[in-house]
Amino acid sequence: MLHSQRPTLMSRGLHNAPGNRFGPTYGPAGGPGSHRPGNDQRHQPPTGFSVGGLLLGGVRLLAVATLALLTAMLLSAATLRWLNPPLTAYMLGHQSQARELGQSDAIDYRWVDAGRIADSARHAVIAAEDPRFYQHNGFDFEAIRANLLPGEQRQNVSSLSQQLARNLFLWSERSWLRKLLEAMVTVVLEISCPKERILTLYLNTAEFGHGIFGVESAAQHFFQLPASELSRQQAAALAAVLPYPGRWDPVEPEDAVAKRVQHIQRRMDELFPPR
Numbered sequence: 001m002l003h004s005q006r007p008t009l010m011s012r013g014l015h016n017a018p019g020n021r022f023g024p025t026y027g028p029a030g031g032p033g034s035h036r037p038g039n040d041q042r043h044q045p046p047t048g049f050s051v052g053g054l055l056l057g058g059v060r061l062l063a064v065a066t067l068a069l070l071t072a073m074l075l076s077a078a079t080l081r082w083l084n085p086p087l088t089a090y091m092l093g094h095q096s097q098a099r100e101l102g103q104s105d106a107i108d109y110r111w112v113d114a115g116r117i118a119d120s121a122r123h124a125v126i127a128a129e130d131p132r133f134y135q136h137n138g139f140d141f142e143a144i145r146a147n148l149l150p151g152e153q154r155q156n157v158s159s160l161s162q163q164l165a166r167n168l169f170l171w172s173e174r175s176w177l178r179k180l181l182e183a184m185v186t187v188v189l190e191i192s193c194p195k196e197r198i199l200t201l202y203l204n205t206a207e208f209g210h211g212i213f214g215v216e217s218a219a220q221h222f223f224q225l226p227a228s229e230l231s232r233q234q235a236a237a238l239a240a241v242l243p244y245p246g247r248w249d250p251v252e253p254e255d256a257v258a259k260r261v262q263h264i265q266r267r268m269d270e271l272f273p274p275r
Contacts, residue, residue, distance in 0.1 A: 070181075073169050077188040080168075081197060084111050088205050090167040091213060098211070108217040114200040116228045119272075121215050122199055124235035125206070127267035128260075129242060130160040133199070138162065138190040139183075161186045164202045203227075208238050210246035222251050232274075236264040 087109070095105040126133045132140050138161040147157055165185035170178050189198060208218035218238050219227040230238070237250035240260040248257045 070184075073181075074184065074188050077165070077169070077185050078192040080189070080201060081193045085168060085201075085205065088168050088213075089170055090172065090205070090207065093171060094207070094211065104211070107211045107213055108221065109213040110216040110220070111204050111214065112216040112227055114196060116226065117200070117203055117215060118228050118230040118235065120230050120232045120235035120268075121203060121227060121238070123268045123272040124232070124239035124264060125160065125199075125203060125242070127271055128236075128239035128264045129156060129158075129163065131267065131271060133160055134195060138186040159186070160202050161189055161198055164198060164205065165189060167205050167207075168201075206242060207245040208241060208250070212245070218250075232265060232268060233261070236261050236268065239264055 091107055091109065095107065098105040130140065132142060136142075136159065138159055140157060140159050143157045162182055165182050166172070166178070169185055170181055193201070204214040204216070206215070207213050208215070209221060212218050212221050215230075215238065216227040219225055219230055219234070222238070223230070223234050234250075237253065240253065240257055241248035241250050248254070250257075253261060
């Protein structure tokens with residue numbers, strides 16, 4: 001018995017001897033001696049961050065934030081059928097620019113309901129900015145076509161609805177992104193609001209002078225009377241300065257502005273003949 005066990009003991013000793021050129025032996029997995037050098041390295045979690053993963057996560061976060069902002073803007077536009085805006089993006093932009101230039105950032109903004117706005121004011125802004133306001137659905141394709149054809153007289157292609165969308169939610173600098181967002185908001189406004197509501201929103205938020213927003217503020221500032229009492233000539237004078245409020249004066253107009261006032265009055269007579 002002892003003689004039969006010696007080879008086994010000797011073989012174990014030889015295999016595990018320090019001088020064995022084959023190196024140490026290891027037992028079956030899970031048993032004694034099963035631990036192999038280097039196994040810990042293979043199962044350690046990776047350290048550091050993947051640059052590609054961070055960029056992808058950032059893009060996804062930006063996309064979600066952009067979608068959320070766009071959704072909020074469009075939903076806000078839909079609620080304007082019933083809610084009057086306390087401020088607009090254009091007003092905030094005006095204040096920021098005024099502070100940068102060292103000017104007063106005060107604004108005069110007084111909301112009035114449709115019943116407190118003279119018809120002459122409605123007729124004047126339509127004649128001046130959007131003669132086909134009641135015929136189109138937010139986009140004056142006839143004016144766009146005329147501007148694209150050679151020899152045709154250039155027309156204002158930015159409808160009252162588009163101007164309102166820009167004043168309410170967007171910025172003044174031109175870009176393709178702004179035009180895309182402007183078109184989206186315009187569609188929502190035209191779907192959710194009747195034409196008269198769009199006109200009321202426009203008249204209350206348009207800028208008629210430096211920091212003077214809305215037809216009520218303009219009537220009080222320039223003519224010392226409420227918007228409900230504006231004459232046709234006074235309304236035409238206010239509408240004439242819409243392209244350059246603060247630079248053009250409706251009370252003491254330059255020659256070019258005076259001619260524009262006369263043109264608006266003639267257009268008013270064509271579109272809305274006096275009764």
